[in-house]
Amino acid sequence: MAALQNYITQNKQRFLDELFDLLKIPSISADKKYEKDIAATAEFVKKSLEKAGCKKVEICETKGYPIVYGEHIIDEALPTVLVYGHYDVQPPDPLDLWKSPPFDPVIIKTELHPEGAIFARGSCDDKGQFYMHVKAFEYMVKEGILPCNVKFMIEGEEEVGSPNLGLFVKENQKKLKNDVILISDTGMISNRQPSITTGLRGLSYLEVEVTGPNRDLHSGLYGGAVANPVNILAKMIAALHDSDNRITIPGFYDKVVEVSAEERAQMAKAPFSLEDYKKALDIADIYGEKGFSTNERFSIRPALDVNGIWGGYTGEGAKTVIASKAYAKISMRLVPDQHPDEITNLFTDHFLSLAPKSVTVKVTPHHGGFPYVTPIDNIGYQAANAAYTETFGVPAIPQRSGGSIPIVYLFEKELKSKTILMGFGLNSDAIHSPNEHFGVFNYLKGIETIPLFYQKYTELFISAKK
Numbered sequence: 001m002a003a004l005q006n007y008i009t010q011n012k013q014r015f016l017d018e019l020f021d022l023l024k025i026p027s028i029s030a031d032k033k034y035e036k037d038i039a040a041t042a043e044f045v046k047k048s049l050e051k052a053g054c055k056k057v058e059i060c061e062t063k064g065y066p067i068v069y070g071e072h073i074i075d076e077a078l079p080t081v082l083v084y085g086h087y088d089v090q091p092p093d094p095l096d097l098w099k100s101p102p103f104d105p106v107i108i109k110t111e112l113h114p115e116g117a118i119f120a121r122g123s124c125d126d127k128g129q130f131y132m133h134v135k136a137f138e139y140m141v142k143e144g145i146l147p148c149n150v151k152f153m154i155e156g157e158e159e160v161g162s163p164n165l166g167l168f169v170k171e172n173q174k175k176l177k178n179d180v181i182l183i184s185d186t187g188m189i190s191n192r193q194p195s196i197t198t199g200l201r202g203l204s205y206l207e208v209e210v211t212g213p214n215r216d217l218h219s220g221l222y223g224g225a226v227a228n229p230v231n232i233l234a235k236m237i238a239a240l241h242d243s244d245n246r247i248t249i250p251g252f253y254d255k256v257v258e259v260s261a262e263e264r265a266q267m268a269k270a271p272f273s274l275e276d277y278k279k280a281l282d283i284a285d286i287y288g289e290k291g292f293s294t295n296e297r298f299s300i301r302p303a304l305d306v307n308g309i310w311g312g313y314t315g316e317g318a319k320t321v322i323a324s325k326a327y328a329k330i331s332m333r334l335v336p337d338q339h340p341d342e343i344t345n346l347f348t349d350h351f352l353s354l355a356p357k358s359v360t361v362k363v364t365p366h367h368g369g370f371p372y373v374t375p376i377d378n379i380g381y382q383a384a385n386a387a388y389t390e391t392f393g394v395p396a397i398p399q400r401s402g403g404s405i406p407i408v409y410l411f412e413k414e415l416k417s418k419t420i421l422m423g424f425g426l427n428s429d430a431i432h433s434p435n436e437h438f439g440v441f442n443y444l445k446g447i448e449t450i451p452l453f454y455q456k457y458t459e460l461f462i463s464a465k466k
């Protein structure tokens with residue numbers, strides 16, 4: 001594909017400039033303040049699809065933020081690839097930890113990205129990654145080599161749990177009909193070793209509130225004589241894991257599918273350096289469930305983590321006070337066949353049972369999602385692997401990820417099609433963190449690999465039909 005490489009070299013600056021313009025719009029879905037920016041981003045995505053040559057593009061309103069839908073049908077007899085991505089981003093805070101402003105993209109060289117990486121919120125998750133698809137599509141249309149039909153669905157609420165996408169998918173089954181779903185919203189092992197994500201963890205996210213006395217109290221007058229909600233909350237949270245770092249919620253592991261020794265042995269062969277892992281995070285030791293490796297702990301095993309905890313006085317200096325209330329946000333990452341609602345219920349019952357009579361506890365569920373695991377014996381996986389093999393010179397390794405994209409489970413349930421997760425980010429790209437970045441190499445490599453997927457998928461699809 002020398003022609004494609006030429007096209008990328010010639011258009012590299014334009015590809016970067018366009019992505020920079022997209023990254024400059026702060027499309028933060030979690031904060032109502034950015035509503036106008038979200039609308040502007042949806043408009044930007046629509047225009048970019050039109051400019052790339054997509055025949056029909058529309059903005060589909062929902063109860064929340066709009067979904068940009070594009071359709072380019074060349075021949076009903078050919079397969080249809082549905083590309084999914086999200087144009088919304090996580091809030092950038094803490095702002096003071098960014099080395100450059102989050103919505104003012106710059107290219108900086110790093111150890112893992114010697115050719116430079118684009119630093120901006122959303123560069124990797126997911127603007128940079130879905131925009132690779134727009135550019136790959138542009139190339140195929142321009143050169144007249146698009147081998148199949150394409151549909152695009154780029155949403156604006158992924159980072160807040162896609163609350164309206166499920167209904168949209170259910171109501172638009174015909175419109176979204178496809179043979180395979182293609183998503184670039186995950187990562188790969190390294191720039192020398194591509195991998196295809198074959199699993200995503202599910203999620204149960206909730207908030208807890210512990211209430212003690214009816215007002216904040218003087219910690220001298222009352223300290224030691226009443227239950228302090230912050231102390232109690234800390235105790236309750238500590239009780240959620242045992243000394244083997246297993247989760248203590250009764251029934252929590254009942255539906256966990258144990259991965260076979262064979263598959264675990266296979267997983268252990270993937271390149272992974274514990275030393276590099278520790279060094280990258282500045283930690284002296286790893287931590288986690290007894291009996292499992294680090295790789296297993298973040299992929300095939302469930303986890304429970306406090307995402308935020310607050311209560312009492314946290315301002316400057318000291319204030320001697322016993323707070324009336326304490327709070328925490330807790331997430332549980334789930335694996336097959338754990339059911340998010342069941343897990344939420346198990347958590348709630350158990351958490352309430354941990355509370356002493358001296359406090360009251362409220363548990364409020366936020367959002368959830370099912371875990372997803374996909375087999376590799378299908379033409380979608382084979383096509384992706386063949387594409388990677390050609391552009392990276394080595395085959396991809398199948399690997400389950402610890403992150404969640406809850407809609408993937410729903411796609412399979414409602415649209416009956418498999419999702420291929422062709423991610424080009426690295427774990428070290430700091431998604432959701434300050435200084436998120438995306439390698440220029442990764443961005444361009446994505447644009448180069450995607451057209452090969454289309455080509456190989458269509459070939460395999462046609463020969464399977466014969």
Ligand code: BES
Pocket residue numbers: 125126158159160161162185186187200203367369401402403404405406
């Ligand atoms: N793109 C990520 C998920 C991801 C990243 C999966 C890397 C695998 C590898 C996505 O945007 C995300 O952040 N998902 C959320 C869940 C959502 C319900 C807010 C997550 O995993 O926390």
Ligand code: MN
Pocket residue numbers: 086125126158185
């Ligand atoms: Mn994402």
Ligand code: MN
Pocket residue numbers: 090125159431432
């Ligand atoms: Mn994300």
